[in-house]
Structure formats: C-alpha cells, structure tokens
Amino acid sequence: MLVKDKFTSYRQYLFAGQKAPGTIAQRVGDLERFERSTGSDVEEATPAILLEYMADHYATWAPQYSKRIRASFRSYFQWRALTVPGAADASRDLPSVKIPKKRHRRPAPDDLVLDAFEKASMRERAILALAATMGLRRNEIATLKLMARNDRELTVVGKGQRERVLILDDITLHLLRAIEAETAPGVRFYFPGRWADSHLHPQTVYMYVKRMMPQECLHTLRHRAGTTGYTRTKDIRATQEFLGHSSLATTEVYVELDRRSTAAITEATSFANAREGGSSEPLDKLLSQATLLAGKLAQHGWSIDVIKSSIPVREEKAG
Structure with missing residues (x-):
C-alpha cells in the first residue's frame, strides 16, 4: 500500500515530468532536511526564511550543494504556485548560486x-x-x-x-x-x-x-x-x-588542455612575431619534418636530400 505524506502530490508531479527516481528522492530529502533543521513547515516558509536558511550555511555548504538546495526550493515552490490556489512562489527571489570554475583535474597516467x-x-x-x-x-x-x-x-x-x-x-x-x-x-x-x-x-x-x-x-x-x-x-x-x-x-x-596548445598561442602573440616576416618556426618545422621523413625512407633503401634553391621564390600578387 502506498504510504502518503505531505509530499505525495509533489512526487507525482515530478514523476509526471519524467524526473529520475534519484532526483525525486533528492528533492524531497532537501525539503525534509529544511524542516528538521529549522523546525518550520516548508509549506509556510516565507522568502525571508528561505534566504536566511541558505545564508546561515554559507560557510559550511559547498557552492554545488547550495545550488542544489536552491534548485529544490525553486522546483517545489513553483509546483505549489501552479497547483495551490493563492500560493505564492517563496523561492522566486532567491539569488542564483555561482559555481567557481574548477581547475582541470588530473587524468590517470x-x-x-x-x-x-x-x-x-x-x-x-x-x-x-x-x-x-x-x-x-x-x-x-x-x-x-x-x-x-x-x-x-x-x-x-x-x-x-x-x-x-x-x-x-x-x-x-x-x-x-x-x-x-x-x-x-x-x-x-x-x-x-x-x-x-x-x-x-x-x-x-x-x-x-x-x-x-x-x-x-x-x-x-x-x-x-x-x-x-x-x-x-x-x-x-x-x-x-x-x-x-x-x-x-x-x-x-x-578535459586537461594540452600545454602545447597554449604555448602555440603564446608564440603567436609574442612581440617577436609582431614585425613583418614573423618567426622562422614554420620553416624550422618543415625542415624537421623533412629530416624525419628522410630517416624513415632510409630504412627502406630510399634517400632524400633537402637542398636550398638559389633561385628566388617569386611571390604571386593578388588580383
């Protein structure tokens, strides 16, 4: 037999919205903890009570947890405003919670x-x-x-x-x-x-x-x-x-960013490349690749020589 409590209708609302069972249990659990810790009935909570509840835990809650509690309040009171005649959304003015951007986590080597x-x-x-x-x-x-x-x-x-x-x-x-x-x-x-x-x-x-x-x-x-x-x-x-x-x-x-990617940005923005002509890095890279290719071909009996031409390269003019 289904045991009904004060949150039964709210649970049905969440189930109707195809929320995951774990999410539903989490939402209701957040509301029940609010009642236990404050001694207040969540149905009668005012904007000031909700704000005080979240502010009191500023030093002990992680931002991610505060964001979750706010989401539970928003979900519950929006439901009440839709289904209970005359009920106001007490969570409407709760400030959004900013989550500090984390540093990239280390992947397993x-x-x-x-x-x-x-x-x-x-x-x-x-x-x-x-x-x-x-x-x-x-x-x-x-x-x-x-x-x-x-x-x-x-x-x-x-x-x-x-x-x-x-x-x-x-x-x-x-x-x-x-x-x-x-x-x-x-x-x-x-x-x-x-x-x-x-x-x-x-x-x-x-x-x-x-x-x-x-x-x-x-x-x-x-x-x-x-x-x-x-x-x-x-x-x-x-x-x-x-x-x-x-x-x-x-x-x-x-995702951990490849430091070579940010190093390439630094190279591109360097003052050394600000003047016309820029860096010789593309040429150095081509020569390095040619040398590597020559070494691989040598293993199969082929040879390759990289010779600098004395004939000047003519640049094509646009238009």
Whole structure:
C-alpha cells in the first residue's frame, strides 16, 4: 500500500515530468532536511526564511550543494504556485548560486592504467576499459546490462536517465564478448551482484579500481578518457556527447588542455612575431619534418636530400 505524506502530490508531479527516481528522492530529502533543521513547515516558509536558511550555511555548504538546495526550493515552490490556489512562489527571489570554475583535474597516467590492466582479471580489465577508454561512470559500469550492446554499439544510461550510444573499441568489445560467453542464462548484467537478478554495487566497482590502482579512482580513469579523446580530436562537442554531460562547462573541467596548445598561442602573440616576416618556426618545422621523413625512407633503401634553391621564390600578387 502506498504510504502518503505531505509530499505525495509533489512526487507525482515530478514523476509526471519524467524526473529520475534519484532526483525525486533528492528533492524531497532537501525539503525534509529544511524542516528538521529549522523546525518550520516548508509549506509556510516565507522568502525571508528561505534566504536566511541558505545564508546561515554559507560557510559550511559547498557552492554545488547550495545550488542544489536552491534548485529544490525553486522546483517545489513553483509546483505549489501552479497547483495551490493563492500560493505564492517563496523561492522566486532567491539569488542564483555561482559555481567557481574548477581547475582541470588530473587524468590517470597511461603507464599506471596499462600496468594495472596487464595484471587484472578479465572482469577487472573490462571495468578498467569501460572507465578509462569508454569514459563510463562507476554507476554506469555497475548497472550495465548485457542487452546494452548491439554489435559495436553500447547504449549507456547515465545521469538523469539520459542515454548515449558509444562505439566500442576492439579491446573493450573483446572483453565484453568474453564476459557474455561465460555468463549463465538469465543473468541480465555484465557485473552481477550477490543476489539473483542484481548488479554489482557502484561502491564495489570503485573498490575494485582502488585495489588495482591505489593512487587512482574511477573519476581519474574517466578523466583519462575525456582528456585523451579531446587531445587527439580537438572536438569538445563530441567529447561532451562521449562523456554524457548535459553542460559543456562540465566537459571543460574533465578535459586537461594540452600545454602545447597554449604555448602555440603564446608564440603567436609574442612581440617577436609582431614585425613583418614573423618567426622562422614554420620553416624550422618543415625542415624537421623533412629530416624525419628522410630517416624513415632510409630504412627502406630510399634517400632524400633537402637542398636550398638559389633561385628566388617569386611571390604571386593578388588580383
């Protein structure tokens, strides 16, 4: 039997809006904590009470948490204003919460990941590959269903029940096929739990990685996937879709910028290049590439000579 409480109608409103169960529990939990800590009925809360509640926790709440509490208030009081005759939106004037931009997080180094991969069991290798190659979160790994794979395509259900389809690389595909071949009939998950029809707990996935790589975690493996993917493609939008982020700003935190990219900006803006003629770097780079090519061709019996012509190069005039 469904146990009803003061938030039942609000829950139904959120379910009707296709909000994820975790989001609904979080919203209601935030309202219940407000009532416990203030001794006030949230239905009777005034703008001043809400503002005081958030201001009192300025020194103890992280900006991300304050932003979440504000979002819960906004959602609840907007619902009341729509459904309860005469109810005002007490959250309307709550100030927005600014989240400081984080520095780029350090991705797990390739040598550590590969060393752990070589020593791991098949299922542990699959976890490492799904995190460090495919960029999956620990919850996405723990709940990954066998039916999620269709040939090389893997459908991943992420935060907010948002789906993304990833193309598997050869190594991860091989590992998933190997797990499928060993899985007993009736099992639905790649990483089944202790009980029938259950999956591994996300915290257990986390502990597997910590055991293999004590100095790393699932997040740094995911950062490795995001950083490597962006560095080699320079496509921030594709990286966003790959990681399953709703906000491009979140993706920018996950990808570590290649310092050579910013060094190229510095070179371009240098006073040394301000005068006509600029730097000789393009020529130096071409000569370096020619030398490298000559070395590779020499291994196959070919030779190449780079000779500076005495004939002046004539510049074509426009128009």
